[in-house]
Amino acid sequence: MLTALRRRAAMARFNWICRDVLKTPPLQIKPARLRIVSMVSGADHLMYLLAIKSFYRHLLGGEIVIMDDGTLTERHRALFRRHLGSPRFVRMDSIATAACPKGGCWERLLYILDLSRDSYVIQLDSDMLATGPIPEVLEAIRENRAFTLNTGSDQVISSLEDVASAARLPPSGPPHIQVLAERSLPHLPAGMGRRYVRGSAGFAGFACNDTNRQAVEAFSTAMQGLTGPRWAEWGTEQVASNYLVANSPGGVALPWPRYSCFFGDNPDEALASAAMLHFLGTWRWHEGTYLRLAKQVIAEMTRSTYVQPAVYMPRETARRVSA
Template sequence: MFYKLRKSLKKRRFARQARHILGVPPITHKDAPILIMSNLCHDDVIMYLVAMKSFYPRIGGGDILIVNDGSLTDSDKALLKQHLCNPEIRDAATVDTGACPDYIAWRGLRCAIDASKDRYVIKLDSDVVALDDLPEIKACVAENRSFVLGSFDCEEIWTPEQALEHARGFTSDHIQIQAERSFVKFPDADNFRYVRGCSGFAGYQKGLYEWADVEAFCQKIEQHIDRDEWRKWGSEQVTVNSLVANSPNPLILKMPKYTNHREDTDVTKAALVHFLGTWRFYGGRYAACARRAVATLSA
């Protein structure tokens, strides 16, 4: 209970610190063969405006899709439409994930996979801040290459044996660890690849992915992991990592230019930072990066 209260208070404090993003002029829509997709809840609206307003000018255009977890108010929706040039806001409850888990991240993934049939899709979490030019991302779009943000554990493509070796270092039964232990049992293990990346910032190349293939992956992994376990938080990230790793010529974004944030991260070297989870508000760096992004946009 106290953890949730502290987390809520930190979010509110950040929202106050970052409200200057509302003074930055609205995004001007530019045509580009890109869809930028994000899952969003009421508490993260200011964070998301920082993410999108800092990222959109760096990528050069595209359409915006927001997958509403059900908590966005009418005021939230009006604010988003005002500042983001009338994005599409889709209710997650209307999205069918079929044989796959159905929590919000999976519903967003379904939207991303379906949209990638016709254009390049970028998944952008609300706790991302873009601080400098992103030529690697533009190149992925131009070359139709999938990408994913690397992690502190991994910035390269692994074989199932390498994933298993990493998982052996943990006593946890978190779903990601269970999955990484199971890949060696796949019938196609010799050809399967994996990256322990972060699905909060990922790119899906156009014309490659089908939801039926995602369902087939779920069904395959459920032969080795309890179905109820696979429906826990974290299975979507395993799936995204697998989709990207098994695409042609994927790019794994590496530190320090593209980085997740923890207590020892030097954000001054980063072009894009993902302020995820436990260390999101550590050291005031998230608010500092938001102020830096606002200053750049204002200039």
């Protein structure tokens, strides 16, 4: 109860101090073969507005898609329309998951893969913050290569055997589903992709490819056979996202620490040189780092001092790749 009260108090303080994001200029939405998808909660509407506006300022175009988790009101939608042009709204509960689990962000991933049949798609969590130029992301979009946010300096795309060996079981009690899944990866059926990366689904890019959904459905079916009913637990969608990126031709883990999760121990020099940071869970309130950087980004956007990058638009003849 005390933890929940502290979390609500921290969020209220964040919303109060960061309300100046509402004073930043509306985005100028331009067409491109790119979609930016986020699952948004009403409680996080200002946080999301900061995430998408801080990120979109580095782009030259793309459609914004908002997945409503069921808590957005018409007031939230009107606010987003005022700041984000004409975003597309999609109800999360309208997405069929077929052979994959329900909940746990699976609807978001599957919807993104449906969109990736005819455009590049980026998944952006509401607690992401773009603090600097993102040339590696622009290059991935231009070259139609998948990417994922990194979770540490030693996380690289590896063989399934190496990943399973590195996944450590806890000394007692059942392992987290991600650990159990990663230890099961070498037992995937022959012919399936043999690579994986321990990335974060909080920020990931998916190449334009009309076989993405079939690939992840096949992966989910195989993993359910290996892990049983636990495959329905929260965390399996991230495993699937990591697997899909790693096995997408040219897929990359973005360089750490320029693109990283904030765990409270990030060196000051790493924060100063960061391009994208993921302030997940309770770490977003650690020592005021998120709030300090958020205020800095809001000030930059209010002054409109950031110069957009050179043209990066995805090629009209984006190569179609196989999963």
